[in-house]
Amino acid sequence: MTDPSADQDPFAPVAASPRFATPLALTAFALAVASVLLRFEAIAGPVGMAVGLIAHVKGSRLGLPAAITAGVAMIVGMAITLYLR
Numbered sequence: 573m574t575d576p577s578a579d580q581d582p583f584a585p586v587a588a589s590p591r592f593a594t595p596l597a598l599t600a601f602a603l604a605v606a607s608v609l610l611r612f613e614a615i616a617g618p619v620g621m622a623v624g625l626i627a628h629v630k631g632s633r634l635g636l637p638a639a640i641t642a643g644v645a646m647i648v649g650m651a652i653t654l655y656l657r
Contacts, residue, residue, distance in 0.1 A: 593632030600624035600638035604645035611653055617646025 603620030607613045624639025 593627045593630035593635060596623050596627035596630065597632045597634035597638040600627060600635070600642050604638070604642040607642065607645040607649045608652070611649060613646045613649030613653065617642055617649065620645070 600620045600623040603616040603623065607616040607620060610616070620642025621639045624635050624637075624642055626635070627638060628635025
């Protein structure tokens, strides 16, 4: 009798469900907006990038653009903060 799990590749990618990934991507976009408008760039920018990357890994197609947007928003927010001082 053979083990059925022995025939499966242990390094095969697992199909991820993007069910909970889209709210994470939207949260990353909201943190990007907060990074520019509310001047929380030191906190909201890195947290938004991390949340966007987590959404990307979980399978959301909006995760990577959200992470990039949060990074750009962090830089823009820092530039605005330095300009206004």
